[in-house]
Amino acid sequence: MEQPSQPTIARIWRGRVRRDRADEYEAYNYEVGIKPLIEKALGVQTFREDREEESEFMTISYWESVDAMARFTGADPTDIHHLDRDPEFLIELPKAVQVLRLLTAHGRGGFKE
Template identity: 35%
Template structure:
């Protein structure tokens, strides 16, 4: 299993709206791809900036490529992100999951 992590930053004043956008648009998009096991959005407010992490689990890089394209480490953005994000990080991080427990 592969854990894919994307990081983005938005202004604190737009963070609530961006969180709703991610829940309504990004989560269903990830979950619609065969091989996606789960998706979660994490949030941390830090002064006037809010950090978001999108954490997804996938069965394989092949499954990730169905979502992200040939370059599986390239970050994928939605057109709406331009109105929220302070910058566009080019890469995501992938980790092999070596231990864990699924919820019941």
């Protein structure tokens, strides 16, 4: 039986929206951005921090390799692929994503080492 792939790469995207549009963006981002990502990545986590004037969203997706990430993005995995309505919602369009090597995960429910 084939072992499931383990993540070795985390891709981190961040974006900020006005606080009064955060709920609307959260729903839109999930439907248009996160759902397709869930189908391709080994795992996806989404975060939201509400501040007085703005909300920051962060998406972390986990990949078996940089090549696997590149197959999803269709090019350089560090390139930003904005959703169609991102210019309407985001305070500024992010210029880059962060790509990190996953060294270890600890605790219950974490990835295997």
